[in-house]
Amino acid sequence: MSPASSRLLEVENLTVRFGSADPVRHLSFSVDRGETVAxxxxxxSGKSLSALALMRLLPRNAQIPNGRITFEGTDLLKLSDRDIRKVRGREIAMIFQEPMTSLNPVATIGNQIxxxxxxxxxxxxxxxxxxxIELLNLVKIPDAEKRVDDFPHQLSGGQRQRVMIAIAVACKPKLLIADEPTTALDATIQAQILELLDELRRKLSMGLLLITHDLGVVSRWSDRVVVMYHGDKLEELPASELFSPDRHPYTRGLAQASIRLEDGVHYTSRTLSEIRVVKDANGHNDYQIRQPVPRDLPPVANDDEPILQVDGLSVTYRTRNRENRALDKATLTLAKGETLGIVGESGSGKSTLSKAIMRLVNAESGSIRFQGQEITGLGPNQLQPVRRDLQxxxxxxxxSLNPRKSIRDILEAPLIVHGVRDAAERRRRIDETFEHVRLPLSAADRYPHEFSGGQRQRIGIARALILRPSLVICDEPVSALDVSIQAQILNLLVDLKRDLGLSYLFISHDLAVVQYISDRVIVMKDSRIIEESDHKTIWRQPKTDYTRALIAAAAGGETRSRALAS
Amino acid sequence: MTTETAVTHAVSPIQSRASATQAEKPDASQWHNIKAPDARTTRTATVSVPAGRRELAAFLRNPNALFGLVFLSLMVAAALVAPLAFPGDPLGMVGKPFLWPGQEAAFPLGTDSMGRNVLAGLFHGARISLFVGLTATALGLGVGITVGSLAGYFGGWVDDVLVRIIEIFQTLPNFVLLVVLVAIAQPSATTVSVAIAIVSWPMVARLTRAEFRAIREKDYVVAARSLGFRHPRIIFKEILPNALPPLIVTASVMVATAILMESALSFMGLGDPNVVSWGSMIGNGRELIRTAWYLTFLPGLAIVFTVLALNLIGDGLNDALNPRFSEERS
Structure with missing residues (x-):
């Protein structure tokens, strides 16, 4: 095969325009047959918009002022609406992030295929x-003959994504676009889905365009990588070089900001690098990486009385005809100044545990001692002083932020409820908390929608801190954030822990994040705590098979590219 | 090309290293990453407006809402000045019957089959129609929102009991219930309003309950609970403002429906026979619709425009109360 004919897709100089803004500017890249490009x-950054542009699925108010998208020799931008419909689904297929909503809930999966x-x-x-049925077998749905008549709600999230893939590859497309295909899935399922996509790519010799924010996924599953920032393509590089030091500063920044399990980074040993993009005098972006100076942290005081002690805590959700044990005899302790990480997949009961400790759901049995006080049976009035310390x-x-209230209202309400009568005092406390979470004071009179994800998370942290708690429960605080912002927020949490003497209960499904931030780790599965260990031991000598499986799914980030490189 | 230069510029390793070292110089403040910007920057609204003023400004900037407000004010003004502008009983016979609009200067909108002044009827009718529309809606909303929010917020047995009560009212045909209620009580503007409120609150309650059930699970409500907010504060300050959009739209429709129900009652002769309302005017004119269509058309027009004005005001209010939307309009 000559090099020219191995080229499947060639995007040249593509610009997408919305009104006066260009969210994608002069983008060029190519995909060969049987190749995975991420x-x-x-x-x-404009990555999803670029994907939609390939399928000509951009919203109506978007324009493509210049550029060419050549797919097997034809320019897709010049095709009529009728002809592009023939390309969609048959030649180029797409799978989306959300398997919950991209299947029609009232049709069987078989009929949808x-x-x-x-x-x-x-x-x-x-x-x-x-x-x-053949396709369902291909995407490894067990008992395909029977499952073909199932409705989407009868399948798990991972299975639904498999069905989406089956639909996408039904007509043996030459190019498959996967837009964040695994972001909504648990780590173990994530690995399986990516493996399936890779296998299908080989079997059907498809080109695969993988759109993701997850560098671990990229380095493991792709051949080449296109890095984008704010609509600009910054560089294109082989996936194996993603973590090598002489790359574009932004790529380097992303690589350093993303935490990988196998690196074994811990907050006591180093801070996370933050990327900072500054416009210089000429209006160009200047990408800076900076690693905040490591801070001295006081050692965890083990001799003190634990700040939190949970014993045999069980929670059962009851509906009219069903009982669901959401938490089964959970026992844990948390020392002052300690960070206890809780990992587990969705449905493992970690959120229920946090809500039970917060007394937001009632425990069926067991006890919660917080700062030496039994809080399990307290009524709303007695809980009020406890709430101040437990956020x-x-x-x-x-x-998580009321869209109809300004940031000042959001932060002021807890103070009013907790009896801070003096308006000047409230203002002072709000200003102080703003400084703690590093938000500009001008943010106070704005509304939540005016902030980016990272800033909203800072506001959420400010709300939790305004009452000066001693224990803060963090329920997936960074899972919806970009890696660079995740690094900022994690650094902030460590700073706050030192400056305000906080203890954290840190819940996440992301093992690498938990590894970074935790002093001790608890693993949950099926409403139970199945393993508990300090932050070093648990990754090196996991006691249960389940933990081993979790670690295996999350780690090994570079195996494939390493194999390719050798 | 600017993009090209931007990229090459940024790639320059010396440049980035230089800036990295610069950044590592100790900050003057005690915070290591103070004012760390997020990768994504958002537009910043620089003006801060005192609470309440922003909503008002947004409302007044909306031409549709302004039109509705002006029209409704005119109607209210008409209702208020009716006794001064048209002293005497609007039901009194004052001229020749069947004068068409414009036929005689003393009766700009003509007279009806009994020689009553149509314009005076419209002015006085506005009193009854608006009173009934607004009172019935206020009562219906009050009861409906209270019941619905309690049922939706607390759930459990509270919900069970309240939903049963709502269902009892909903299983009865609305208009039949209304007719029965009015027939039992003395027909007057007040009793008609109460009767209309009784038949219309269940819809509000259902809607409020559904909204509350959805919003109750949102993280900001959980956050409010975790901060120790009490139930009334959570219900009225956290949930209710977010449940308002469909309720406001419903309220403007309810005023319209109440005016129409009152008209229907008057049309059937079940209204207060001693006062004139737009509905009773339509009822009286219906037999003459082919010869003197203006007798039904004019009060009908008054109803249509009032209802339209209320809908516009409702939409405007809804947009103004939503910070996101009102900012986009500005």
Whole structure:
């Protein structure tokens, strides 16, 4: 095969325009047959828009003022609407991030595959159904003959994503675009889905365009990487060189800011690098990497009475006809100044544990001692002083800040509720907390939607800190954030821990983050705590198979590219 | 090309190393990463507006809402000045019957089959129609929001009991219930308002309950609970403002529906026979619709425009109360 014909897709000088803004500028890259190319970038980098542009699926108010997208010799931008529809699904297929919403909930999965097949190919209903079962086998849905008549809600998240993939590859496309295909999935499932995509790429000799923010995924599963920032392509490089030191500063910054399990970084040994993009005098972006100076942290005081002691805590959710044991006899202790990490996949009961400790759900049995006081049976009035010391930071999915209140109102309300009557005093406390979380004071009179994800998370932290708590429960505080912002927030949490003498209960499904921030780690599975160990031992000598499986899924980031390089 | 230069410029390793070392110089402040900007920068609104003023400004900037407000004010003004502008009983016979609008200067909108002044009827009718519309809606909203928010917020047995009560009201046909209620009580503007409120609150309650059930699970409500906020504060300050959009739209429709229900009652002769309302005017004119269509058309027009004005105000209010939307308009 000559080099020219191995080229599947060639994007040249592509610009996407919305009104006066160009969220993608002069983007050029190519994908060969059977090759995996990854587009990496943080939110707002234009990576998803570029993917939509390839399928000509951009919103109506978007324009493509210049550029060419050549797919197998034809310029997709010049095709009529009718012709592009023939390309979509048959030649180029796409899978999306959210497997919960991209399947039609009222149609069986079999019929959804059949529909696609019969749209593009002349098949009888019977043949199409047989092909659908074949496809379900191909994406490794067990018992495909039976599951073909299932509805989406009967499948797990991972299985739904497999069905999405089955639909995407139904017509044997030459190019598959996967837009954050595993972001919404647990680590173990994530690895399986990526493995499946890679296998299908080889079997069907597809080109695969992988769009992601996860550098670990990129280095493991792709051949080449395109790095984007704010609509600009910064560089293109072989995946094996992603973590090598002589790259574009932004790439280096991303690589340093992302925490990988196998690096074994811990907050006591070093701070995380932060990327800073500054406009210089000529209006060009200047990418700076900086690593905040490591700070001295007081050692965890082990001799003191533990700040939190949970004993045999169980929670059962009851609906009319069903009981669900969400937490089963959880026991843990947390020393003053310590960070206890809790890992587990979705549904393992980690959020229920945090809510039970916060007394937001009622425990069925067991006891919670906080600062030496039994808080399990306290009524709302007695809980009030406890709440001041026990606070929570939420995962920000746009939902943790009341959209109708200004930031000042959000921060002032807890002070009012807790009896800070003096308005000047409240203002002083708010200003002080702003300084703690490094938000400009001008932010106070604005509303949540005016802030970026990272800033909103700072506001969430400010709300938790305004009452000066001693224990803060962090429920997935960084999982919705970009890596560079994740690094900033983690550094901030460490700083706050030192400056305000906080203890943390840190919940996350991301093992690398938990490894970085925790002094001790608890692993949860099926509503139970199955393993507990200090932060070094747990990664080196896991006691249970489950923990081993979790670590295996999260680590080994570079195996594939290493294999390719050798 | 600017992009090219930007990239080459940034790639220059000397440049970036220089800036990195510069950045590592100890900051003057005690914070290591003070004012660390996020990779994504957001537009900043520089003006800070005292609470309440922003909503008002946003509302007044909205031409539709302004039109609605002006029209409704005119209607209210008409209702208020009716006794001064048209002293005497609007039901009194003052001229020749069947004068068409414009036929005689004393009766700009003509007279009806009994020689009553149509314009005076419209002015006085506005009193009854607006009173009934606004009172019935206020009562219905009050009861409906209270019941719905309690049911939606607390759930459990509270919800069970309240939903049963709502269902009892909803299983009865609305208008039949209204007719029965009015037939039992003396027909007057007040009783008609109360009766309309009784048949219309269950819809509000259901809607409020559904909104509360959805918002109750949001993280900011959980955060409020974890901060030790009490139930009334969470219900009224955290949840209710976010549940308002559909309620405001419903409220403007409810005023309209109440005016129409009152009209329907008057049309059927179940309203207060001693006062004139837009509905009773339409009812009286209906037999003459082919010969003197203006008798039904004019009060009908008054109803249509009032309802339209209320809808516009409702939409405007809804947009103004939403910080996100009102900023986009500015």
């Amino acid at each position: 587009v990496v970038g943080e939110s707002g 059949v529909e696609v097949l019969r749209l593009h190919e002349k098949l009888s209903k019977k043949e199409a159904r047989a092909r659908a 929570m930071i939420f995962q920000d999915r746009f939902g």
